[in-house]
Amino acid sequence: MTAPKRLPPALLAELLPPGVDCALELLPPAQTPGPVGFAWDEERDEVQSAVPKRQREYAAGRRLAGELLLNAGAKAGPLLTGPDRAPLWPAKYTGSISHCDGLCAAAVARTSDHRSVGIDVEPATPLNPKLWSSILNPSEADRLEVMGERGAMLATAHFSGKEALYKLIAADFGRFVGLLDVELRFSLMKFTFTAHGGANDEERRKLATVQGRWRITGRHVLTTATWS
Ligand SMILES: CC(C)(COP(=O)(O)OP(=O)(O)OC[C@H]1O[C@@H](n2cnc3c(N)ncnc32)[C@H](O)[C@@H]1OP(=O)(O)O)[C@@H](O)C(=O)NCCC(=O)NCCS
Numbered sequence: 001m002t003a004p005k006r007l008p009p010a011l012l013a014e015l016l017p018p019g020v021d022c023a024l025e026l027l028p029p030a031q032t033p034g035p036v037g038f039a040w041d042e043e044r045d046e047v048q049s050a051v052p053k054r055q056r057e058y059a060a061g062r063r064l065a066g067e068l069l070l071n072a073g074a075k076a077g078p079l080l081t082g083p084d085r086a087p088l089w090p091a092k093y094t095g096s097i098s099h100c101d102g103l104c105a106a107a108v109a110r111t112s113d114h115r116s117v118g119i120d121v122e123p124a125t126p127l128n129p130k131l132w133s134s135i136l137n138p139s140e141a142d143r144l145e146v147m148g149e150r151g152a153m154l155a156t157a158h159f160s161g162k163e164a165l166y167k168l169i170a171a172d173f174g175r176f177v178g179l180l181d182v183e184l185r186f187s188l189m190k191f192t193f194t195a196h197g198g199a200n201d202e203e204r205r206k207l208a209t210v211q212g213r214w215r216i217t218g219r220h221v222l223t224t225a226t227w228s
Contacts, residue, residue, distance in 0.1 A: 012105055015213040015224040019113035023064040025104045039066055040078035061097035064106035072108055096167045103220050118168030118225035120160040124216055126152030135159050135179050157214050158184050160223040161193050168225040
């Protein structure tokens with residue numbers, strides 16, 4: 001079993017507010033042979049019938065989140081999955097996990113500081129034009145279309161931002177919120193985004209308090225969503 005390769009967390013940490021700790025790990029190529037290292041049998045059981053790539057990304061997310069939880073003072077134990085596919089964070093803690101080809105990220109906070117957290121990582125590739133209409137609503141697409149190649153990369157960042165936002169709000173909203181149900185407005189100067197939409201006044205008010213942050217590196221797009 002090859003040792004996990006950690007990345008300095010600064011790349012993600014600078015997109016998160018005080019009170020959220022985070023970690024990054026490089027994932028091996030999909031076809032890497034050899035056993036997957038699980039910290040807990042219960043975690044292995046959750047993905048034992050999954051393909052090795054899925055087992056590796058799941059195990060990496062659990063490894064990072066488990067260490068962050070321990071650092072934050074939580075008791076050691078498996079981090080299992082709830083019916084909505086979100087991790088069942090221990091009482092008084094919250095967090096978020098994301099993985100894509102090559103990278104896994106996790107973030108953890110105390111619920112006394114943040115009631116939820118959303119993070120997402122994606123490969124830094126322009127968004128396929130065929131996918132634009134199922135991910136971007138017309139006003140987002142209009143803004144990005146005129147920007148050429150840069151717009152296509154920012155379209156990927158919009159996709160990522162919406163995934164991070166979903167992880168932040170899903171439990172709070174208690175319903176599925178689709179990619180086209182929200183509009184993100186990016187600041188290209190501040191590397192932030194705001195979220196707009198919602199099915200009622202309460203959801204609109206909550207979305208207005210979301211603070212989004214994004215970064216595009218040579219290899220990855222990273223986004224975070226927190227409540228400001
Ligand atoms: C849940 C979803 C956001 C996951 O994103 P993804 O890019 O497919 O995958 P990622 O690797 O980034 O994230 C997967 C992790 O998200 C977490 N996750 C899954 N469902 C979740 C939920 N309901 N709430 C919070 N976190 C969740 C899990 O930790 C999962 O990893 P794990 O299974 O190894 O524990 C996505 O599959 C989805 O359903 N999107 C549709 C809804 C949406 O994006 N709406 C946008 C507007 S708000």
